Amino acid sequence: MDATPGTNPLAPAPQGTRTVADVVTPELVAQLTKGVAGSGRTANHTPFTGEKLADLPESTPEDVGHAYEQARSAQAVWAQRPIRERAAVLLRFHDLVLERQAEVLDLIQLETGKARLHAHEEIQAVAVAARHYGRKAASYLKPKRHAGAMPTLTRVTELRHPRGVIGQIAPWNYPLELSVGDAIPAFVAGNAVVMKPDTETALTALWARDLLIEAGLPAEVFQVVIGDGPVVGPEVVRHADYVSFTGSTRTGREVAQGAAARLVGVSLELGGKNAMLVLQDADIEKAAAGAVRACFSSAGQLCISIERLYVHESIADAFVKRFAARTRAMRLGTSLAYGADMGSLVGERQLETVTRHVEEAVAKGAKVLAGGVARPDIGPYFYEPTILEGVEAPMAVCAEETFGPVVSVYRFKDEDEAVELANSTAYGLNSSVWTQDGRRGREVASRLRTGTVNVNEGYASAYGSVQSPMGGMKDSGLGRRHGSEGILKYTEAQTIAQQRVLPMAPALGMDDEKYAAFMSRSLRVMKALRLR
Template identity: 50%
Template sequence: MSDVAQQQERRAGGADDPLDTVRLASLVATARTPERAVVSPVDGTVVGEVPVCTPEDVVAAGTRAVSAQRAWAARPVRERAAVVRRFAALVLDEQTWLMDLATAESGKTRRDAFEEVADIALAARWFAGAAPRVLRRRRVAGAFPVATRTTVHRRPKGLVGVISPWNYPLTLAVSDAIPALLAGNGIVLKPDSQTPFCALALLDLLRRAGLPADLMQVVTGPGAELGGAIVDTVDALMFTGSTATGRVLAEQCGRRLISFSGELGGKNAMLVLPGAELERAVEGAVRACFANTGQLCVSMERLYVADAIYDTFVPAFVERVAALRHGTGWDGEVGTLTTAGQLDRVAEHVREAVAKGATVLTGGVPRPGHGELGYAPTVLTGVTDDMALAREETFGPVVSVYRVGDTEEAVSRADDSPYGLNASIWGPAAVARRAASRLHVGTVNVNEGYTAAWASHAAPMGGTRDSGLGRRHGREGLLAWTEPQTVAEQRLVPAGYLPGVPPERYARWITAFARLLHRVPVR
């Protein structure tokens, strides 16, 4: 019996639908009946069937969400935050079910599935605590002291669209929906077709926590058919996925003049500098490269190792990679790839690199005995810029290792990429911090791979250049789903020319007033 089947049986005690997929499918925002099967990448079994929505379903879902949004936005922020806190508690209570779904739909290990559960609970807690403070109205300096009272309010965008990917089907379904809901918005969420039940399970928990029934709608179906309808329906869009698709969606949003945020592709670099602690760096690199079977936007695909440590680091790293345990249970360190298309991409990148002269130090072959879409964790050297593996995102358990002379060369080569999402630097903290300041990326982890920056929910997270625009997490992740509105109240005297005062005299007064203000520090 597969790990997935064992997990399902433990939870359900032999129930016919252990993952509750029949009930979850009923939450999809459609009145139509065509369905498609969701097949597990672990063993080829059918996880469940979901309706296939149409563009008309998207419009109808948006209409329902907008109707509910008006009443939701009128509720105090603290009431909205209370719903999110209850949701966070339910996520922890229902973690076994959620992990079962994540493994069944995406083929990830138990430890990677739990990482999603923990991230949701901790992020929801931070956003719920921060929202009343970040979203409250704020007094700012008016045009004229005493006479002008100016206040900045944060109004919700209205309806936010979220298009989420298959690699982190729990976390990325709600990472942006939660702050958008706290800001007073309605949501239309389209999860990837491979992982709809994770999103539906989270919708179920949000409604159980007290979210109004119509406020958040989930539509399922092909992105190519529904993406345009979502853009045409919402007031702002968050997309997580490839750079190519992000460009298309951003252009569509631009034509409508609505907000677009996107966390897109990456070809992230890890720098191992002189003075790095060998054992910590090896373990950190293994996790940074192969967590979630390398299907992680912020994982490392390029390793630049300083000459002074290369001959000790690389053999130790390769030995540890070769020993990684395959499987989806708690003892598994590497699961399966999620889609056949992704397996093909990984295999082709490696095949082309080897054909052009790269050397495989370990891996480089499928592992069909470890899941239908298994691929051995792979380390290569001799990868050159004319290979797709050097420049394009692979998004799998593959990493290229490069020898560099010193920190200067490591920084220069790491930054030689059209992408700018995440980086990891291992070495003395002061040296690493200086190197970090020169990298054109959205996040940098010092003596850690990706978790430190991602899990710092109070700090913004996102990419530069071809890795996207906008930020999730932090104040920025809340304010992104609001429109600032300035309300300025003029009292006592007019703000413009004064009745009965010659314009020339008024201009002299304002000039003197402006010169006086130049001597006063701006707060």
């Protein structure tokens, strides 16, 4: 536990033999960018080395408008197709993703710098979402009968109509799952999508578009625009019938303001400062292994990863010893193959934030238990998975989202204190509870103010349970993905009420006073009959 920065350098993982040139060929780039509106040129780069991956079309505001025109024309036809046909596209896409996963795993790694196993999490998430909405969309969207104002006399049906064209702004950290994974329910609900992926991870999103077209989605229904966020992003919002955004809380507020000005709906998954609680009766070995996954998957560049770790004081020493040992044993690498435990940060900005948070905390008295140093010997943006202790409120790492492989360990005396500490943040996206008592874990979980809580897992259990909603409370966002909410948000509800025999007005010779008395008696009877 007395490790200082650099005293336990992590071993690089074995390297693969494939190169950028082997994966990102001119033929592949030409295929993926076909049909992308863009009169300019831009480029993306790999965090592993900093070298350029591909030249890409750069969209202008006019290009965005043209993409929406094409999408609107195609959407009207797409929405008329039976839902079973739209759902069949998703199920074919599910199979294609699994069959051709090696292609996109290479792209995800090259564009994000993450380890291959962490890239495979995106394969899993997209396949599960495609299967779920491919099987359940018809049930979610079917017309529903409701009780009417007057029993038997009022027949009510709820219909669900597609909103039209969804404007989607996707982030760089999970370029497959947080692009096409969010678009899947929009498509099966009958919408078109105009997506702006992050430029640095655009190839992955374009690969997913190409595969969906192969699965049967009309090409015009899925438009991609590429360009600088402050230029292209507002244009995506300006034309959309509904906006789906995943990214920072600061940018999310701007997106929400733009959507509100046009009176269109918006869903936002934003930042987090997620907490993990290790209770007194937790299995220390399992909790330590789980903490490694929860804190350092995708180098901590995951909205739902853990950045605050609260451990009961009676087991804290034993837990930290095991957690730090597992962390120091992790292998970092750039291989396009399985074997590395963690990859790179995505770029200079993330490296600067991580470095600033760690160095400031140490300067103000925090202690490094593992990691704490950059690893330019492996790649320009590599940083060792880092554990801090002694973090206090004046330090930026205490409250600000780091979005990197850094976790702060705190000790608590009782569960009430732990819950209070975990909730003492403006964010409310995800949290984790570790205990050998399932009932106790669920009870503590219910007191945490986060959209998802995992018991004896860091984040994957809740996120992978796609029949249930996933999203944030407080400054972590609005709306939900997954489950019924994840598809119904892309629809407009319409109520059709048919009145039969008697009107909702005086009839059968009643004057106004007699009608009012009749309706009052009827309301009392309906309550007595326990009608809803």
